[in-house]
Amino acid sequence: MNEQVKAKFDSYPEGVIPKMLELREAIINVIEECEFSDYEETLKWGEPSYLVEGGSTVRIDWKAKSPDQYYVFFNCKTKLVDTFRELYTDDLVFEGNRAIVLNLKQSFPVEEVRHCIELSLRYQSIKNLPLLGA
Template identity: 50%
Template sequence: MDADIKAKFDAYPGHIKPHMLALRSLIFELAAELNAGKVTEELKWMEPSYRVKNGSPVRMDWKAEHPDYLYLYFHCQTKLVETFRTLYSKELTFQGNRAIELPLMQPLPESIIAHCLTLALEYKQRRNLPLLGA
């Protein structure tokens, strides 16, 4: 983790940082399982951002103005959030066509989030498939 990313994670409140680190770990674990290649980690719009060669970028953040949620952001011009909404409208809450809202007061639906992240990490291979091949 480079210094800028570390500083961003260290700036999160103590009760938020473990959740953010868990999402980060999940991204790296999935990328390794999928043989997706090197994960590029950087700050985009002051938010941790992750991408692999054949995927679509994923950003994540916590906002003080919405303290009860974490957010996973996806490129708004992809079919990712539209697909997630079709598959998981009963389990997840969305912010427009760009984000999944994760309530901190509920357990992380890890298998669902892992599936969504998998679709993002493999997006360029799946983008022409109905429901991204889900």
């Protein structure tokens, strides 16, 4: 983890850090399991961001204005969140066409979120497939 990203994680409230680290771990696991050769972990718009070649950036964050929630953000100019909504309308909560909203007081829906992250990281090669090939 680079120093800027580490500083961002360290800035979260004590009860938020474990959830954010769990989310980061899910992203890193997807990257490793899909054998993406290189990935970038950085801050974009002040949020921890993850990108692989041929993918669409995945950003994560917690916001003080919504203290019980944390987020996985996607490029709003893609059809990612619309596709996720079709696949997981009963399992996940969405914010517009840009984010999955997670609740700090609920269990982390690992498999669903991991699948969404994988689709985002593969986006350039699957963007023309129905439901992104899901």
